[in-house]
Amino acid sequence: MKISTRGRYALRLMLDLANNQTGEPVKLKDVARRQGISEKYLEQIIAVLNKGGLVRSIRGAQGGYLIARDPSEYTVGMILRLTEGSLTPVECLESDTCCERETDCVTRILWKKVADAVSQVIDSTTLQDLLDWQGNEGDNYVI
Amino acid sequence: MKISTRGRYALRLMLDLANNQTGEPVKLKDVARRQGISEKYLEQIIAVLNKGGLVRSIRGAQGGYLIARDPSEYTVGMILRLTEGSLTPVECLESDTCCERETDCVTRILWKKVADAVSQVIDSTTLQDLLDWQGNEGDNYVI
């Protein structure tokens, strides 16, 4: 039940871009240095974010990447689903058709509840929320 | 973010035991046949459940396994954590100490929320709930 590095790095990448908005495009090399992630690995990840329209790329010298929209317009779910794939706890939930085994279908109800609970969190949290948490992390633990 | 077969099979195993309570111990061979899972694989899984005290084993001829307690006393979380290990979306949540990287800690808040959401579901669902769902699955989809 682990989130892979792809998704985690994608999130940090987006956060890094958001944190370094100056109007100038942000170089992947700099993100890699700041985040301590291999540039080549980040290249693979940002390619997905780019195709998905989450970032804008500017090629050539002095090029780099820009966040395409306002941080409040990105949900964490958008970023994770793009880079991680589905996020459901079992394959079976991806298709409409239930499996042949009846017993499975009982557990399917459970997996659906788990999936919904995860979605509820990631689809209601935006990149802006993460940025807001940065200042006063402590407060968020007081629940 | 997938649950592995170990956890899924463990759940089906417990359900099978619950569904076949006659007072007689249930043979693993029969569970394997009913569930279409290799007996040897189930052997590995039930060993964990046995050590965890979730099932009772009766050795020797005509032996088998019995559910140790009432189905309402098992949460899905108990079964999954035993067989799957932690269930948190990131390693980092398993220890108290946060990682060195600050950016990570922002996302940690998010991962914590995801973990809590998952726990909320699996720790409040019992084996008895799954049994109840078996009769009238349709109803549960009407939410």
Place this chain on the structure above:
DNA sequence: TTATTTCCTACTTAATTGATATGGTTTTAG
């Protein structure tokens, strides 16, 4: 034109997982 940067394809390497198999030992009902 040149250096910088994105973009693209393919390769690698290690670890993990899924599922099963091999080959027993021990317990116990009948």
Place this chain on the structure above:
DNA sequence: CTAAAACCATATCAATTAAGTAGGAAATAA
């Protein structure tokens, strides 16, 4: 006593994933 079961330890083997590497093509600001 015998067969049926749990128990136990290892091994296998393919597939997948994780995390990167390598090397170069295309675009572009300076």
